[in-house]
Amino acid sequence: MQPIPPNPSAVRINLDVQVVVKPMGAQAEGTRMDMIIKANPKISWLPTNVLNWCAQQFVKLLFNNMVSLSTNFDSSPYPKRVEANERNFYSFVKDGLAAWLRGELPEGGSIHKNPNSN
Numbered sequence: 001m002q003p004i005p006p007n008p009s010a011v012r013i014n015l016d017v018q019v020v021v022k023p024m025g026a027q028a029e030g031t032r033m034d035m036i037i038k039a040n041p042k043i044s045w046l047p048t049n050v051l052n053w054c055a056q057q058f059v060k061l062l063f064n065n066m067v068s069l070s071t072n073f074d075s076s077p078y079p080k081r082v083e084a085n086e087r088n089f090y091s092f093v094k095d096g097l098a099a100w101l102r103g104e105l106p107e108g109g110s111i112h113k114n115p116n117s118n
Helices: 048-071 078-084 086-101
Strands: 014-024 030-040
Touching: 014 086, 030 048, 078 086
Parallel strands: none
Antiparallel strands: 014 030
16 A cells, blocks of 8 residues: 655645454354544634534444445455455454454454453
């Protein structure tokens, strides 16, 4: 991925999107998704409530697209992509999910032990 080239006349938004997708249930029959968005549009006159409304619309759109994709997955182009497994991304996700269901982290160790506690 190429970095965005600098443009002295452009004001670029600072956007931090964090998404946590967690399998739920003994056999991962459900999914929980938590999303946090932090945005600084660098527009001093933009009211916070407008920015919050835009963030909510973004999340709704993303969520609706994910639901639609999961509902119509078999007729989408994604089964072929999963089967091809280019760059081993889907193997990485499958191995990580299997480790989670065993109560382990993909890199080893337990998901139940806080590494900061002694």
